[in-house]
Amino acid sequence: MHSSDQDNDATRDEHIVFHARGLTKVYRMGEVEVIALRGVDLDLFRGEFVVLLGPSGSGKSTLLNILGGLDRPTEGTVLCRGLDLVQATERELTRFRRRVVGFVFQFYNLIPSLTARENVAIVTEISENPMAPEQALELVGLSKRHDHFPAQLSGGEQQRVAIARAIAKRPEVLLCDEPTGALDSATGISVLEALQRANHDLGTTTAVITHNADIARMADRVVTLSDGRIASISDNPDKIAPRELFW
Numbered sequence: 502m503h504s505s506d507q508d509n510d511a512t513r514d515e516h517i518v519f520h521a522r523g524l525t526k527v528y529r530m531g532e533v534e535v536i537a538l539r540g541v542d543l544d545l546f547r548g549e550f551v552v553l554l555g556p557s558g559s560g561k562s563t564l565l566n567i568l569g570g571l572d573r574p575t576e577g578t579v580l581c582r583g584l585d586l587v588q589a590t591e592r593e594l595t596r597f598r599r600r601v602v603g604f605v606f607q608f609y610n611l612i613p614s615l616t617a618r619e620n621v622a623i624v625t626e627i628s629e630n631p632m633a634p635e636q637a638l639e640l641v642g643l644s645k646r647h648d649h650f651p652a653q654l655s656g657g658e659q660q661r662v663a664i665a666r667a668i669a670k671r672p673e674v675l676l677c678d679e680p681t682g683a684l685d686s687a688t689g690i691s692v693l694e695a696l697q698r699a700n701h702d703l704g705t706t707t708a709v710i711t712h713n714a715d716i717a718r719m720a721d722r723v724v725t726l727s728d729g730r731i732a733s734i735s736d737n738p739d740k741i742a743p744r745e746l747f748w
């Protein structure tokens with residue numbers, strides 16, 4: 502190894518947010534075993550935007566849920582900012598999810614009887630150093646929709662409220678599982694712009710699962726899973742803006 506490679510590795514080490522090694526996940530349902538992950542090694546670095554691709558059932562959601570402290574691996578280790586997510590107590594994991602991670606899912610899970618601002622405020626009220634709900638809504642381009650209820654918002658707008666809710670507590674990490682899966686392409690692009698803006702303006706390390714390979718063109722790195730394993734990890738030096746995507 503050249504010394505410059507070593508220097509690069511040392512610099513990258515300091516920037517590691519997630520360090521996962523040998524992750525295996527076996528779901529057991531009665532007699533039936535499903536092996537969802539078969540020895541995944543992955544590092545995620547501070548501030549990067551990573552897209553996770555792979556066929557249905559390849560283990561993307563399982564991996565994201567383990568990184569987010571929603572599930573534990575059957576074997577392997579995951580470290581995040583000094584916390585061992587495999588050995589952590591339930592209490593430590595709850596604290597980790599609350600402080601460190603923002604989640605965005607395919608379906609927005611907004612509370613129908615609360616306005617956009619109130620949906621975001623639910624999280625900011627229990628966070629340590631949140632931004633104002635209005636600021637989070639502005640970041641996702643919804644400053645004129647504070648007082649709308651979810652039913653008065655389009656799908657893309659609802660998803661952007663969900664993103665505002667996820668980022669308002671200034672999480673170090675944003676984990677998104679098919680955030681544009683239910684949206685047409687123009688609306689999906691507005692959602693991706695909101696994610697990119699949060700990544701850029703707040704420095705939030707962002708991982709996005711998608712079935713849409715075109716979205717990989719806006720990522721810093723692309724991780725592809727296949728049958729519970731990492732099939733490839735590639736850098737994307739020529740990343741493009743979401744509005745330049747089409748599908």
Ligand SMILES: Nc1ncnc2c1ncn2[C@@H]1O[C@H](COP(=O)(O)OP(=O)(O)OP(=O)(O)O)[C@@H](O)[C@H]1O
Pocket residue numbers: 528529530535536537555556557558559560561562563564
């Ligand atoms: N809670 C569970 N119980 C049993 N099996 C599960 C569970 N969650 C996932 N699996 C199985 O584990 C495998 C990986 O699932 P996972 O949801 O991680 O894949 P994915 O790549 O995210 O798929 P998709 O793109 O369809 O969402 C699949 O075979 C799935 O059926």
